[in-house]
Amino acid sequence: MKEHATRLALIRALSDGSFHSGETLGQAIGISRAAISKHIKTLQSWGLDIFRVQGKGYCLAKELELLDCDKILAQVKCSHLSLLPVIDSTNQYLLDRVGQLPSGSVCLAEYQQAGRGRRGRQWLSPFGSNLYLSMYWRLDAGMAAAMGLSLVVGIAIADTLTSLGAQSIKLKWPNDLYFQDKKLAGILTEMTGQAGDAAHIVIGMGLNIAMPDREGEHIDQLWTNLADACEILPSRNLLAANLIAQLQQTLLEYEQVGLAGFVERWNEYDNFLNRPVKLLIGERVVEGIARGIDKQGGLLLETEQGVTPYIGGEISLRGC
Missing domain, CATH: 2.30.30.100 (SH3 type barrels.)
Structure with missing residues (x-):
C-alpha cells in the first residue's frame, strides 16, 4: 500500500470537487508539480474523471465520498473490517486469509486491479464509483448446505437497496441484480473446505453506484447505476454498513431455514x-x-x- 500513499493523498485532496493548482497540491503532498501530473495520469487510468483547466489547476468532475472504516463501524457491528483502497480482489484477499479471520469478516476496496466475476470474467472496478465488498462466512453445516447461497445473498442485497429507497430492484438467476432490465450488481460466491468439515465461503459483490459512462463503454451488456434507481442516492458508507448488517442477518437465517425458506422471497424479486x-x-x-x-x-x-x-x-x- 505504500506505493499508493501519494496517489491516495492526492485523491483525498481532490475529493472535495474543487480546483487545486499543481503547485498547491505538490506543496501539500511534498512532491513536484511534474510528479503531480504523472500521478494524475495514473488516477485517470483508475477510472477517476479528473480534468485540468489552465490557470485553475486540477478538479474531479464531481465531489467524491471516500469509504471510511470509522463511519461504517459507527453504524454496524463487524467481527473484522478491512478497508484497502487499492487491491487486486476483495474476494482473493479473504480467500487468502481463511482460517485467520473470524466468520463475518469484511473486505472493502475503492479500486480493484483484478476484480473478477462469474467464470473468471473481469469485473470492471473504477476507483470510488461503485462498491466492492466481500464477506467471509464459515458454514458449519458443510459445503452441501451452501447450495443456492448466491440466491440468498441476492435477496439480502435487494432488501438493503429497497430499504434505502431504491425502486423496482430485481434479481436475475443465479447471481445478478437488475433495474429496468439492466445489470446493477453482480455476486461471486467462492468456497473452500473438505467433505465432512465446515465450508469456508467468501461472498463478493460489485454494485454500480455512479459508474462513469466512459468506463461503462467496456461492459459487454446493458448496465445501470444505483443513482438511476434512487431519487436520493444514499451515502456509500451508509450503504456499506447496511449491506453488512443485512448480509449478517440473512446468513444467520439461512443457517436455520436453508434455501427453502427464501424461495418465495426470491420469486418476488425475479426479474x-x-x-x-x-x-x-x-x-x-x-x-x-x-x-x-x-x-x-x-x-x-x-x-x-x-x-x-x-x-x-x-x-x-x-x-x-
Missing part, C-alpha cells in the same frame, strides 16, 4: 418471472417461460415438455 427467456447451455439453447426457482435453487423453465429445473454451472440466462 424474468413468467417472461420468455432462453438458457444457453454450452452450444445448446433452450427457450421457455421462467417460472421462478425451486427449493434446490434450480431455475424452473416451462417448455412444451413441461416444467424442468436447471441448476447452475455453465448455464447462462437471457431475456428474449
Whole structure:
C-alpha cells in the first residue's frame, strides 16, 4: 500500500470537487508539480474523471465520498473490517486469509486491479464509483448446505437497496441484480473446505453506484447505476454498513431455514418471472417461460415438455 500513499493523498485532496493548482497540491503532498501530473495520469487510468483547466489547476468532475472504516463501524457491528483502497480482489484477499479471520469478516476496496466475476470474467472496478465488498462466512453445516447461497445473498442485497429507497430492484438467476432490465450488481460466491468439515465461503459483490459512462463503454451488456434507481442516492458508507448488517442477518437465517425458506422471497424479486427467456447451455439453447426457482435453487423453465429445473454451472440466462 505504500506505493499508493501519494496517489491516495492526492485523491483525498481532490475529493472535495474543487480546483487545486499543481503547485498547491505538490506543496501539500511534498512532491513536484511534474510528479503531480504523472500521478494524475495514473488516477485517470483508475477510472477517476479528473480534468485540468489552465490557470485553475486540477478538479474531479464531481465531489467524491471516500469509504471510511470509522463511519461504517459507527453504524454496524463487524467481527473484522478491512478497508484497502487499492487491491487486486476483495474476494482473493479473504480467500487468502481463511482460517485467520473470524466468520463475518469484511473486505472493502475503492479500486480493484483484478476484480473478477462469474467464470473468471473481469469485473470492471473504477476507483470510488461503485462498491466492492466481500464477506467471509464459515458454514458449519458443510459445503452441501451452501447450495443456492448466491440466491440468498441476492435477496439480502435487494432488501438493503429497497430499504434505502431504491425502486423496482430485481434479481436475475443465479447471481445478478437488475433495474429496468439492466445489470446493477453482480455476486461471486467462492468456497473452500473438505467433505465432512465446515465450508469456508467468501461472498463478493460489485454494485454500480455512479459508474462513469466512459468506463461503462467496456461492459459487454446493458448496465445501470444505483443513482438511476434512487431519487436520493444514499451515502456509500451508509450503504456499506447496511449491506453488512443485512448480509449478517440473512446468513444467520439461512443457517436455520436453508434455501427453502427464501424461495418465495426470491420469486418476488425475479426479474424474468413468467417472461420468455432462453438458457444457453454450452452450444445448446433452450427457450421457455421462467417460472421462478425451486427449493434446490434450480431455475424452473416451462417448455412444451413441461416444467424442468436447471441448476447452475455453465448455464447462462437471457431475456428474449
